[in-house]
Amino acid sequence: FACQRLRTVYSHPSLLRTEDAAEGQPRTELVDAMVCAVPNDRYSRGRRAMIVGYARDMARTLGSAFDVLRPGAQLVYVVGNSAHGTGSTAFVIAADLLLADLAIRAGFDVERVEVARSLRRRQLVESRFLRESVVFARRPLQP
Numbered sequence: 670f671a672c673q674r675l676r677t678v679y680s681h682p683s684l685l686r687t688e689d690a691a692e693g694q695p696r697t698e699l700v701d702a703m704v705c706a707v708p709n710d711r712y713s714r715g716r717r718a719m720i721v722g723y724a725r726d727m728a729r730t731l732g733s734a735f736d737v738l739r740p741g742a743q744l745v746y747v748v749g750n751s752a753h754g755t756g757s758t759a760f761v762i763a764a765d766l767l768l769a770d771l772a773i774r775a776g777f778d779v780e781r782v783e784v785a786r787s788l789r790r791r792q793l794v795e796s797r798f799l800r801e802s803v804v805f806a807r808r809p810l811q812p
Contacts, residue, residue: 699770700724708758716753720762727768731775738808744777749788749801765802777806 704717734744751762769779781804788799 697770697774699767703762703767706760708754708760710758724767724771728771728775731772735775735777735808740808740810742808744806745803747785747801747803750799752799761796761798763798765804769804772806778809780805780807
């Protein structure tokens, strides 16, 4: 089970991979801004690594999707934002916006991001950004 867990998407700070997720990874302005926004506490290192690792894994996934889709094909995916921490260290990762940015970088035209529903994960984290969204993208007809 441990080996399988290490092969899954880097989507939680408890997933401690042996490699440093920040090493040698292409960074975007949005990823850097999210990493900088993580409050400093005892979990900040793992949370920062999670953001970078998640962005890396999802960039690979979106790149693979781009490669197999025909020009003009539509890509639609559902993504939920996540809440971390409590009190003064609480923050939300806007995964919907992050993945839309990564889809654009993979070559897709992002047509729209629609909020499907609001999420309530924890009593202590209330945010209008805690949501589940549907992202509509398309592989362009021309490269």
